Amino acid sequence: MATYIEWLPDYERHRKAAVSFDFAAESRCSYFDLLYYPSSPEPIQTGGDLDSAMLRERLAEGNPSFQGEEPNGGIRLLLGVCGYNPEINLEMEYGKHRTVVPFEEAIYACMQSKIGLPKRFLETMVEVRGPRAFKFSNKGPVGHTTCFVFKFTLPRPSFYHLALSYNQQSKVTHGLLLSKTRDHHFRELIQWLQSSQNHRDQPLGVALHIAEIVIETCADRVNASDSTLNDLEEEMDQHQYPHRPRGNPLELDFIATTRAINSQSRKLGLDLTRLEGAQLAVALITEGTNLLTAPHILDTAAVTITVANNISSDSSCSMNEASMNLANLCKNTLTRLEYEMTRCQTLIAVVYQFMAQKDSRINIQHSESSAILARASKEDSQVMRTIAIESKKDSSAMKTIAILTMLFLPGTFLAAIFAMPFFNWGVDGESVVKSEFRIYWAFAIPLTVMVVLIWAVAVMLPWKRWLSGHQPTHMDDFQCSLVSRGLA
Structure with missing residues (x-):
């Protein structure tokens, strides 16, 4: 202690x-x-x-x-x-x-x-x-x-x-x-x-085993990414194998597809970093094994002694062979990983092309719909023109009727006046106009004036502006209802 x-x-x-x-x-x-x-x-x-x-x-x-x-x-x-x-x-x-x-x-x-x-x-x-x-x-x-x-x-x-x-x-x-x-x-x-009997007694055996775990894990993930990209190729109809299913690329969910491809690209990028680190570790393990196998020198106070390591040459060769195999596996996995990353980039570009094609088709459909609407508008314009012509004919007829009415209205008015019982026609020695005729004017003139005044008040005064400035709020209505019910 x-x-x-x-x-x-x-x-x-x-x-x-x-x-x-x-x-x-x-x-x-x-x-x-x-x-x-x-x-x-x-x-x-x-x-x-x-x-x-x-x-x-x-x-x-x-x-x-x-x-x-x-x-x-x-x-x-x-x-x-x-x-x-x-x-x-x-x-x-x-x-x-x-x-x-x-x-x-x-x-x-x-x-x-x-x-x-x-x-x-x-x-x-x-x-x-x-x-x-x-x-x-x-x-x-x-x-x-x-x-x-x-x-x-x-x-x-x-x-x-x-x-x-x-x-x-x-x-x-x-x-x-x-x-x-x-x-x-x-x-x-x-x-x-x-x-295990493989390299566990070696100073760097644990590091070699962990490097093997990393490389094999990345290889499995590359295989999984390859399977996922194969499925995406089937959905996008981007393969030439007749026995594999084919999809309609223009019916894809482009957001989900790009998300899946980007996810695979990110996983592959992380695995690339892991594999490069494992490759660096394997190189250091090989270097370290050779270093620890070689004789080393111990400096004491009086003498320099060369001491041989107890790591046998057979163990060193076995470690180097295992390191070489791992290095080859890592290189092979890196090659496959780079191929899968290239596939991701290609599929992303293809998805963008399909998106552009679908947008073009949608624009064409919109143009066709606009042309149909334009033709319909033209037909509507022709119908409205016909209606306008017919309306003009109707207005001409109404004008003729109004002119005829204006021509016959004075005579009609006079006929209505003279048909009243206020006149004595054919009675000798009596006035033609009876004294009661003034009763007609006594009622007709004030009634006419009253109607004209009511029309003038209703039309000429700014009732809308006055009423809009004095409209009660909902709270006022609610309070009025409470007052009317005796609750306030």
């Missing part, structure tokens, strides 16, 4: 302030050890979960011994799942939450010095969105180590951030593997370490 306290100030002195991640309040992780001993024909496997106290004890002690023997090879791997801070995440924009490392800050400081992690190991994990692969050498309290850092991106668990530190004195590889997705248990990786 004294060593643990001694490493902390050095860590605090060199670590930059983290702006994109937080440390957990309590450390929780898993571990898996696969160690070789001289007296054991098979490697000794141990594993389980660790809390803060157990992790401190693991970091404080050295490599576990077996029957008094120190291990002469193997790997000691810590596996942790990162979370995120939900309180901070609610205040930040989408996709910019703070990652929570599954270790306490002091324990991570001890781990960094014990394993030989680079100073910006966590910053590289959270600040660099794409894959990474690099190596560096470190000479610390546990001896000279060569550390390899890999960041693999996957659809799920989003990424693997791996550090493998090979100690040239103890021949033991210490590793730290972090993933992003919660409730991730590394089942596939643990099963491979427990049962």
Whole structure:
């Protein structure tokens, strides 16, 4: 525990302030050890979960011994799942939450010095969105180590951030593997370490296996994209195979089709980044395997000693062959992926052409409809012209009737006047006009004046303007109804 306290100030002195991640309040992780001993024909496997106290004890002690023997090879791997801070995440924009490392800050400081992690190991994990692969050498309290850092991106668990530190004195590889997705248990990786005989004893065997997972996952996604694009080609009638269905491209839902093609293009673009990162990792694994296989030099206080690695040439050749196979698979998948991306671009261009064709057809239909409407309007104009001519004839007839009425109206008026019983025709010695004739004028003249006045008042005064300025509102009507009912 004294060593643990001694490493902390050095860590605090060199670590930059983290702006994109937080440390957990309590450390929780898993571990898996696969160690070789001289007296054991098979490697000794141990594993389980660790809390803060157990992790401190693991970091404080050295490599576990077996029957008094120190291990002469193997790997000691810590596996942790990162979370995120939900309180901070609610205040930040989408996709910019703070990652929570599954270790306490002091324990991570001890781990960094014990394993030989680079100073910006966590910053590289959270600040660099794409894959990474690099190596560096470190000479610390546990001896000279060569550390390899890999960041693999996957659809799920989003990424693997791996550090493998090979100690040239103890021949033991210490590793730290972090993933992003919660409730991730590394089942596939643990099963491979427990049962597989392929390269699990190599310092970079874990990195090679994860690279294989990434490449195979991307290959499966490329196959799925190929199937989706085949279905879209059938709907768009863009193939020459007679046994495959053919659709009507002008009846497509262009929004849904372009959304599907753009989604596939985005997936392929992400897989392209993942494959290029895996390709970079495979190249570093090949370089690292050759580096660790070659003899290395240890400088002591008095003498320089050349020490041979315990990594056999057969294992190195096997790792190189596996790396070469993965590199070929990655190159093949990249070629197929580029072909699928070209298909996406071609299909997008074809969809836009179909959209233009459909717009042209719609415009032609609109033009034809406009021509039909124009012909109908012309026919309506002819009908209206005929109606106007007939109306003119009717108005001419009415004019004739009005003229005839005007000619006969004075005589009719006089006949009506003289037909009244106010005249004595043919009576000798009496006045022709009776005295009662003034009664007719007494009623006719005032009635005529009254009718003319009523017409003048109704027509000449601005009744509309007056009435529009004094119309009651709905609230006034409601209040009036309440008053009339005695409720207000």
